[in-house]
Amino acid sequence: MSDSLSAKFAALADPTRRAMLARLALSELTLADLAKPLEMTVPAVAKHLAVLERAGFVTRSRPTKSVARPAKLQVAAFSEMADWIEKCRVHWEGSFDRLAAYLETPEAKGAEDA
Amino acid sequence: MSDSLSAKFAALADPTRRAMLARLALSELTLADLAKPLEMTVPAVAKHLAVLERAGFVTRSRPTKSVARPAKLQVAAFSEMADWIEKCRVHWEGSFDRLAAYLETPEAKGAEDA
DNA sequence: ATTTTATATACCTATTAGTATATATGTCGG
DNA sequence: CCGACATATATACTAATAGGTATATAAAAT
Known part of the structure; x- marks a missing residue:
């Protein structure tokens, strides 16, 4: 941990x-x-x-x-978690258009995996 | 826990x-x-x-x-967490208009805190 | 000087993460 | 059918961590 x-x-x-x-x-x-x-x-x-x-x-x-x-x-601390979860949603819950929308965002470019 | x-x-x-x-x-x-x-x-x-x-x-x-x-x-298992985090974002990261927008939603009326 | 606020230390108990080992059960080659 | 292998689970053990307590100490407010 x-x-x-x-x-x-x-x-x-x-x-x-x-x-x-x-x-x-x-x-x-x-x-x-x-x-x-x-x-x-x-x-x-x-x-x-x-x-x-x-x-x-x-x-x-x-x-x-x-x-x-x-x-x-510290509000910013939430972004790391929110990013991870959002990535999950995109993968699993998200429909294809939602994935497409995510890939347009600036965050999507520099995202790492856990 | x-x-x-x-x-x-x-x-x-x-x-x-x-x-x-x-x-x-x-x-x-x-x-x-x-x-x-x-x-x-x-x-x-x-x-x-x-x-x-x-x-x-x-x-x-x-x-x-x-x-x-x-x-x-099981994709649905994510919603409980996502809801909690979203509530946090509304509270903490959200600007006032975002908070106001949330308070208009039906979920806001019956919302409990963790 | 006393009270309030915060921290440090030592201790107890329960849980977690991992191991080794054994055991059941189903698949497949003779 | 039978023996060997693969898959999964159960049990028992160790080591480390987490959550809590009591108690003591330090520093600032009044």
Whole structure:
């Protein structure tokens, strides 16, 4: 499970982490904020947050003057996964015209396989 | 990691399994076929295949007259994941007009969060 | 000084990925 | 029919990882 794509899928394979991402979509949140609704200790939430951070879904601001390190969602991290899944859809679900439409997009030119 | 969505993400969090799916996209394959290019023992491949099967990505035909049980891709299994990711894109990547457009759709009314 | 926020460490348990090995079952050549 | 081979599965084992806890520590806010 070392490559970046695997890390992203693995990070999402947990309902707690998906719930955290859903809340981070609305606003930046500190560790304590994230832990509040999650019947779980703070260190446990910190571990989940670290998984999301390693996978690239989240960055945390540096503690300049405050102790709090709010986590912020990184939208771009989704593109790698979305590309892979889109490729699957094109292969398997997509009708031929849909494949044709995909091949016209700029992303299609430089795409690698997993 | 027990819910269906988690099982799907977890199943894709492994390069070996993604490679198996990629080959299954082209044709049905038996366990021996799948194992051939994968420097791994057959029982190990059988375990990976079982993970894909439990996640719903694959079904296997019943052994009526033959010993071989070719695995077949189940395209529909992708929709649950694709829906979740699409919801993320709408939330996070989408511009405001895109969000507005989504909120007009019927799915938006009854949508639950993960 | 106390409280809040965050992190680090050590520990436990369950799961995952892989192996080796054995066993059932069906195909095919005599 | 029978023995050999191919396909698939089951079991038992090891090693590593994941998810969680408790506890201790550091630093900043009040």
